[in-house]
Every structure is written in C-alpha cells, then in structure tokens.
Amino acid sequence: xxxxxxxxxxxxxxxxxxxxxxxxxxxxxxxxxxxxxxxxxxxxxxxxxxxxxxxxxxxxxxxxxxxxxxxxxxxxxxxxxxxxxxxxxxxxxxxxxxxxxxxxxxxxxxxxxxxxxxxxxxxxxxxxxxxxxxxxxxxxxxxxxxxxxxxxxxxxxxxxxxxxxxxxxxxxxxxxxxxxxx
Numbered sequence: 001x002x003x004x005x006x007x008x009x010x011x012x013x014x015x016x017x018x019x020x021x022x023x024x025x026x027x028x029x030x031x032x033x034x035x036x037x038x039x040x041x042x043x044x045x046x047x048x049x050x051x052x053x054x055x056x057x058x059x060x061x062x063x064x065x066x067x068x069x070x071x072x073x074x075x076x077x078x079x080x081x082x083x084x085x086x087x088x089x090x091x092x093x094x095x096x097x098x099x100x101x102x103x104x105x106x107x108x109x110x111x112x113x114x115x116x117x118x119x120x121x122x123x124x125x126x127x128x129x130x131x132x133x134x135x136x137x138x139x140x141x142x143x144x145x146x147x148x149x150x151x152x153x154x155x156x157x158x159x160x161x162x163x164x165x166x167x168x169x170x171x172x173x174x175x176x177x178x179x180x181x182x
Contacts, residue, residue, distance in 0.1 A: 003032075003034050003038055004042045006032050006033065006034070007028065007032045007034060007038070007039050007042060007043075007049075008052070010028055010031045010032040011023070011028045011032075011049055011050075011053075012053055012095065013031075014027060014028060014031060015050060015053065015095065015098060016094045016095050016098050017098075018098075019098050020046075020050050020098075023046075024046075025039060025040075025045075025046050025049075028046075028049070051114065053095055054095075054114055054115050054118075055118075057089075057093060057095060057096065057115075058115070058118045058119070058122075060089070061085065061086065061089045061119075062122060064085050064089070065082050065085060065086075065122075068081050068082060068085070075130065075133075075135040076173065076176075076177050079173065079176065080169055080170070080172075080173040082126075083148075083152065083169050083172050083173065084165055084166070084169040086119070086152055087152060087155070087156060087163075087165045087168060087169065088165055090156060091156065091163070091165070096115070116149070116153075119149060120145050120146060120149050121145075123145035123148060123149055124141045124142055124144075124145035127139070127141045127144055127145055128141050148172075148176070151172060152172070155168050155172075
C-alpha cells in the first residue's frame, strides 16, 4: 500500500470515529506514519481530504443506482429500487453518521450541504432524463428532486418509528406513481 492510500485509510478511520472537527492533520500524519508535508502533497488541506470521502461515497451510491438502470425492469421499479438504495446507503454509512452527529453539535453544515447538493443534482438529472424518455410527466425538475430527497431525509432522521426501508420505499413509490388524492 502506498503512502497516499495509508493516509486515506487512516483519515477515514479517524473522521468516522471522531468527526471532522476533532481530527487534526497532525493526528492523521502521526497515525499514518508520515509527515504533514507528505499529506499536503496529496491534499491541500483537511477540508479537501474530507471532501474526498464524501465524493467517494457519492460515487459508490451512484454506481449502485446506475447498475439498476441497466436492467430491463420497468422505470417505476427502478425508481423504487433507487429510493431503497439511498435509504440503506445513508443508514449504513459510518462516515455519514459521523457527519450528521457533527452537524447536530455545531453550526458547520458545509459537508452535509455538499453531500446533499450532489445527490439533489443527481436526482434532478434523472428526472430530466425520465421526462425526455416519457417515463415522468413534465414538471419543475428542481422542485421535484428537492421534494423527493427531503422526504427521504425526513424519514431517515425525523420519522418517529423504526425505519423499515422496504415499507417506506413502497409508500414513497406508491405516492410518486399513483398519487395521493382520489
């Protein structure tokens, strides 16, 4: 394993365990067995290093979603599976749990906003593609992506009962596909 990989692995462990604010570049260097100068050859500062992990997680979830879209399933089923994947991924991400824990105890929401904005942009682009392919009715793509995403976020963090991803996914998909009103 090269020095950069060691730094990345060590920083991920430290950020996950202690959060962004409590981890210093000195600690990352010490635990990695390298100098701070070595770390700075790969990352300009601590923020850039942390953003690396956010982007890494977003790439993973996007890859999972893209794989489903290659299937021959109906569009509504793909959307349902995508919602489920997002719910599961964020629930199981130790790094994301750390971000949430830190945001709740500080006023710094920079990283959460970056994470959310990336996912919102992705959803909006998928809605635009759905409209172009006649799978989705014409709508305000920005507003619709915001609503869908915020529903998922509210369910994950504010819902007052045990989160059953399959049940939640079915309910959200039903509302999206069939509407709510008679």
